[in-house]
Amino acid sequence: MELRVSGNDSFVTQFVLLGLTDSPALQPMLFVIFLLAYVATIGAILMEPKLHTPMYFFLGNLSLLDVGCITVTVPTMLRQFLSNDRSIPYGACLSQIFFFHLLAGADCFLLTVMAYDRYLAICQPLTYSTRMSPGIQKASVGMSCVFSFTHSLTQTVVPCLLKFCGPNVINHFYCDLPQLFQLSCSSIQLNEQLLFIAAAFMGVAPFFLITVSYTHVVAAVLRIHSAEGRKKAFSTCSSHLTVVSIFYGTGVFNYMRLGSVETSDKDKSIGIFNTVISPMLNPLIYSLRNPDVKSALKRMFIGK
Template sequence: MSAGHEKLRDHQSAWLAPSEMNNKTHVTEFIFLGFSNHPSLQGVFFLVFLAIYLTTLLGNTLIMSATRVSPALHTPMYYFLSNLSFLDICYTTTTIPAMLVNFFREKKTISYEGCLSQIFFFVACAGTECVLLAAMAYDRYVAICRPLQYPILMSVKVCVCLVAGSWLCGVVNSVTHTALAATLILCGPNQISHFLCDIPLLLKLSCSDTSVNESVLHVASATIGLSPCLFTAGSYILIISVILRIPSAQGRRKAFSTCASHLTVVVVFYGTANFNYDQPREGYSLDMDILVSVLFCVVTPMLNPIIYSLRNKEIKGALRKLAGGCAFPSDSKA
């Protein structure tokens, strides 16, 4: 066992309630073990994650600003993209700031209430993103497969309802999981082998019956995770079938370019999510689990604006105009 783990054992008395009758204890805080195997690299980790967080904030803020100031981007596709950028900012802010603070603390803890709060916002953002990506796939399906009906099927009212519905699904799912997690009896240890609080991690620490929690988790995985994924996959099967029937090669390239960025984001999101929650237990290691979770929770939100800005001419043009307006404000008034 590493020296870092031995130090953590010395702090376990902080989470025990005065009474330990019937081997039941009340957890008041949790100790994160994520990155504890590399105490000498805490400073390096801090700089890396700080750079990723600032890049995520900057990139997604620029996307949101560009979609607002450029009239050419006042379309349903970019309305969804703006909401995705806002969601990614919320997503990373749920976990990274607390992680950055813990790099400078010998005792990397989070309170019981703070853990439940982190679970609520983390699950809400993840669930909302699943549904929102499906809504964006529907937008691309209508644009390519039913272009004449696009103004009606993707009206402002429909777009607002799709975004609101995405947030509603994410929040309802999160409230359900968080409420059930609050009923768990946690008997210890209070060590979480991760850098964040998540439902499966909390279930491992419980000494009470978790069958209801696990059943709800499976149902939510099917409805909030798998169903939007299948819907998105089905939409792109139809989209690709229509694109392949376009006679000219230029027409096929133009049609595919309108959905290439979103398809890339979908593949990255679901690829890292699947690897994060369904990785094989054989050959399991804490370092590998942390690495996979970092890709899903930290790196993916940073990649989204990069993918859209690199593969989308309209976004690149709007960003250039935005940068030019900031650099030469007097010219924009002329």
């Protein structure tokens, strides 16, 4: 454990990430798996033509957030697999927290804007072009980033007030607030209160707005007389709903144990799903709306 001495006090200057496993035999295999997942995520986003067109402006920005999210955690994990050095400096740990919350927060707001976009497209099609113009789309993404930046800056600056006297071992593969709270030797009451407020503002409120938007969408779709029309409308929204369910489902499980005295292997599994698998699945989920992708998958699994 590395300590910084200040007067009569000693404070931790770096942490040790235990990672996913301490088995040397498993580390090469895990390195290959997560490297492939990282490359597959970036490759899927680069190769999906829809994500690079103005028509899919929101999807393109969501894909950038996915790349950022997986980049925050996976390179550090790969380094841990290749070396025995699992230490991470205090500043680097805070940087990881900042960027993770910046990207996750932007995801929250952007998914909400996308739900409103679907509501306008299906329930208010005649006014869609004016109420969701390119200028409004860019402003929506910009405001999402501003709100998220404010959140991540707050959640990163306030932990700087915490004292870490030891131990400095984090039973996880990346730094996040719950793990730091467990190691703090000073009061974390203010930090937990701020995190709960952020959860309400960035989690509960957006989820409520998404639910309201899709309640109107479902009601409008059910009024469509044509079965083909209903199928097309539901197909338009199903991919977004799937991404929302994965994002909020993993987020709830990731933070619902706030205040627990230790991190379990279950937390690591949820962390993998939240930071690696979810960003990797998002491009695939949206690609399934592409007829060429659908026909290719049918030929692969059905042989026709």
